Amino acid sequence: MIQAPTPLLLSQSRPEPEIQAGDSGALVEALQRRLTDLGYYSGPITGFFGEMTETAVIRFQRDHELTTDGIVGTGTANALRRAGGAAPRRDNPLTLEVGDQGPAVETLQNQLTTLGYYDGPITGYFGPLTESALKDFQAAQGLVVDGVVGSATQSALDNALQGQAAPQSTSSVASASDGGDSPDPNDGILESGEAGSDIAVIQRQLQVLGYYNDSIDGDFGQNTETAVIAFQRSQSLTVDGKVGPATTAALDSVVRSLGTTSPSASSSSVATASSTGDAGRISDLPPAASTGGASSSSVGRVSAVPGNVGGTAVPAVSDRNVLEVQRRLQDQGFYSGALDGDLGPATRQAIQSAQRRYGLDGEDFDL
Known part of the structure; x- marks a missing residue:
């Protein structure tokens, strides 16, 4: 593993060591930041060279007519330095x-x-x-x-x-002539500007699936709309930021497919969300790149590890859920082991790395 603190993209006084999948440290962090600046990498800056980092390196190499091996040697490092000019x-x-x-x-x-x-x-x-x-x-x-x-x-x-x-402008004029500019609360569609317990349910579902990272407040604001749009896009639904029958059905289906009871909007569930604090934040990891609806939410299933979260007993995790967690952690660059559904040392270490990266307390999960 590479530990040298030498900045990847600044020092030219000696040949750089090769950086490749499985490495970690300051050099990898510098690499991820440079690839982010150039628009090739959109994951978290973890300092771990995982699948997302390797894919970004290969794309950069392809665009710059380099050997597409995913390894950052002298040639690729020099190209990274020169990139971004006119x-x-x-x-x-x-x-x-x-x-x-x-x-x-x-x-x-x-x-x-x-x-x-x-x-x-x-x-x-x-x-x-x-x-x-x-x-x-x-x-x-x-x-x-x-x-x-x-x-x-x-x-x-x-x-x-x-x-x-144009349609937005037309609707605004019509709304103004009707003497109001608020969405219709009785049209069966939840959308920006509305509030209530039904929206709290939607927020909780989106949070469980890893799309929503804000508070469960029952207020359909910008963050809720953004989360809905991301979910709709991942499910190939009409991308309008509104929760109608099709989006509601898709949310329920994906949540059920993960073996999770659809969250309710009761005061106890909202209170639990706030009182457990960091325990729910493992689902704040960005959605997986291209792994489908189930895997995009898998890190949220970490809380299904046997034990106690926020004073509430939770059931044993299934092999399927562990596999989803592994896929999600791998996509985010924390896990490089086998996708075998086994909650072994490598998976636990990856979870702990994610906890550290996102500021979670290790006691929030009984691992």
């Missing part, structure tokens, strides 16, 4: 493409986020995540799918954004 244009200085950076790229990322195509960090760097989102948009609009923002693509972006804003 990128050469093909033929048109008014285009945006991979390698560009700055406010124009930030605007593009925000536009693609609004339109539901991009869910990565707003970095201002045109990396593979931005390119992939742009290509999806181009394909949906019947444009040439080249991952480059030219005049046709920019015009399509502007039109799509105007098309989204």
Whole structure:
């Protein structure tokens, strides 16, 4: 394991040691930060070289025509230092493409986020995540799918954004003429601006599934809407940030598939959420990248380890739940062992690493 504190991207006085999957320490942390700055890595800065870090390195190597082995040697380290400068244009200085950076790229990322195509960090760097989102948009609009923002693509972006804003403007005028601008509490749809026990249930479900990290207050605010949108996108539902019959059914189905009783909105459940404190925060790990609905929520199942959480006895964890935990921890770079459903030393150590990374007290889980 690499322990040297030498900054990965600054020192050029001697050859860097190779950094690869399984390594940990300051060099890996510096690598993760650099890959984040360049738009290739969107996971937590853990200092552990896991699957997410390796995937980000391979993407960077591919884009820079390096050997795609996922290992950071001298060549890849030098390329990481040089990356992020002004990128050469093909033929048109008014285009945006991979390698560009700055406010124009930030605007593009925000536009693609609004339109539901991009869910990565707003970095201002045109990396593979931005390119992939742009290509999806181009394909949906019947444009040439080249991952480059030219005049046709920019015009399509502007039109799509105007098309989204128009219905909102119309509804606002109609609402004002009706003498109110609040959502209808009796339409069977939960949405931003509403409040009540039904919304507390939704918040609790989203929290259990790892999409919602705020307080269970029964208030459908921005954080709740963002969590709903992330869940809808993961389940291939209509992405509108509203909880209608389809989204409600999907939430219930995913929660049931994990062997978890759908949370109620009783005062006791809300009180437990606040009184257990950090015990629920293991589910604050970002959702897994591409592992489906079940695995995206698996870290929340850590609290099913036999023992006592917040003064409440909990049942024994199943092999399936341990497997989901392993997958989630692996996706976040904490676990590199076998996906075998065994709550052994390696899995426990990974859980403890996640607890430390997210500021949890080890006593919150009887491991």
